[in-house]
Structures are given as C-alpha cells and as structure tokens.
Amino acid sequence: GAVVSQHPSWVICKSGTSVKIECRSLDFQATTMFWYRQFPKQSLMLMATSNEGSKATYEQGVEKDKFLINHASLTLSTLTVTSAHPEDSSFYICSASLHGTVSYEQYFGPGTRLTVT
Amino acid sequence: GENVEQHPSTLSVQEGDSAVIKCTYSDSASNYFPWYKQELGKRPQLIIDIRSNVGEKKDQRIAVTLNKTAKHFSLHITETQPEDSAVYFCAASYGNNRLAFGKGNQVVVIP
Numbered sequence: 001g002a003v004v005s006q007h008p009s010w011v012i013c014k015s016g017t018s019v020k021i022e023c024r025s026l027d028f029q030a031t032t033m034f035w036y037r038q039f040p041k042q043s044l045m046l047m048a049t050s051n052e053g054s055k056a057t058y059e060q061g062v063e064k065d066k067f068l069i070n071h072a073s074l075t076l077s078t079l080t081v082t083s084a085h086p087e088d089s090s091f092y093i094c095s096a097s098l099h100g101t102v103s104y105e106q107y108f109g110p111g112t113r114l115t116v117t
Numbered sequence: 118g119e120n121v122e123q124h125p126s127t128l129s130v131q132e133g134d135s136a137v138i139k140c141t142y143s144d145s146a147s148n149y150f151p152w153y154k155q156e157l158g159k160r161p162q163l164i165i166d167i168r169s170n171v172g173e174k175k176d177q178r179i180a181v182t183l184n185k186t187a188k189h190f191s192l193h194i195t196e197t198q199p200e201d202s203a204v205y206f207c208a209a210s211y212g213n214n215r216l217a218f219g220k221g222n223q224v225v226v227i228p
Binding site for chain 1: 149151153158159160161162163166206210213214215216217218219220221
C-alpha cells in the first residue's frame with residue numbers, strides 16, 4: 001500500500017517553455033502532498049505544501065508564479081514549471097501523506113528528472 | 118523552522134560490521150523522526166521511524182534511538198550487507214505536517 005506515482009519520469013524541454021509534472025497517490029487518498037527538488041548529491045529541499053482544494057503554501061525563496069501547484073483531488077497534485085531555465089534542471093520529487101490521519105508519514109514518488117536546454 | 122544536522126557525511130564499513138548515523142534537530146516541538154534510504158536516481162524509501170513518546174525502535178537489523186532532551190536521534194544498522202550501500206537521510210517533523218531533512222549520509226559497505 002501507499003504507492004505514489006509521478007509522470008513523466010524524465011523530461012527535456014527548451015528554455016522558456018513550461019513543463020507539467022503529475023503526482024498521484026494510487027491506493028490511498030492524500031490530503032496533503034509535498035513537492036521537493038533535489039540537486040545531485042544533495043538533500044531534499046521542500047518547495048511547497050499542496051492541500052486538496054486550497055492554495056499551495058510555498059517555502060521561503062520559492063517563486064509561486066514560477067512553480068505553479070494545483071491539488072484538484074485527493075489523489076492528484078500537479079507542479080508546472082513555467083518559463084523554464086537551465087538552472088531549473090533538477091530532480092523533482094513529490095510525496096503524499098495519508099488522508100485523515102495525524103501521521104507525518106510521507107510516501108515518495110519516483111521523481112521526475114527535468115533537463116532544460 | 119526546523120534545522121536538522123546529520124553526520125558523518127560519508128561512512129565506510131566492512132561487511133558484517135555495524136553502521137551508526139547521528140542527527141540533531143533544533144525544534145523541541147518536533148515529534149516524528151523518519152529515516153529514508155535513497156539509492157542513486159531512485160525515490161527515498163522510508164526504512165524506519167520513531168515518534169517522540171518512544172526512546173527506541175527496532176526492525177530486524179535496523180534500529181533508531183531518540184533522545185528528546187538532547188535533541189538527537191541515531192540510526193543503527195547491524196550486520197551490514199552490500200545492499201545496505203546507499204544514501205541515508207534523517208528528517209524531523211515541524212509545522213503543518215512538514216519534514217526537514219538532513220544533508221544525507223553516504224554509506225558504503227565494503228565486501
């Protein structure tokens with residue numbers, strides 16, 4: 001149980017274009033989903049917290065107009081990187097928390113490797 | 118927010134020996150402390166976690182200890198095997214169900 005998927009697993013895009021990444025909880029409902037980015041050999045950096053039916057909460061220093069997050073249902077959250085630049089190239093990972101519990105357990109998706117050329 | 122420090126950054130152990138990774142945290146309100154294992158290019162996998170009302174938890178070869186007074190927690194891996202080689206991240210909970218991660222520890226098990 002507690003499986004999270006991401007799509008696509010990798011994407012290459014040209015500078016200036018936008019890319020959408022999907023995060024789905026496959027066998028549970030997730031009230032809250034989180035979006036992280038991870039640079040090579042570094043830790044996971046939380047970008048934003050996504051709550052179903054409400055606006056995402058962004059961490060300090062993360063541009064909300066550049067990283068658009070939508071959490072339309074209890075099983076789907078999307079991250080759109082707008083006007084992508086080479087410095088946005090990174091490994092983007094989502095996680096989800098079980099709906100209706102007080103647990104802090106987060107289950108991670110497999111990640112999306114974004115390369116901006 | 119929460120600040121999590123993790124050390125050492127790299128740890129090499131002989132197969133069969135034990136490995137210990139230590140983390141400290143800053144927020145006394147943190148009450149959930151998971152450990153994740155991440156292999157190259159893959160997702161972090163939860164291997165064990167502990168909550169603030171417990172001092173120690175064990176699952177086969179893996180154990181975690183928590184000292185809330187000192188604000189530190191440790192991961193212990195016994196009888197290490199080559200497949201234990203990976204990057205291990207500790208984390209601590211803070212406001213609104215978030216997790217703050219340590220910088221990670223590269224564990225290398227030498228056959």
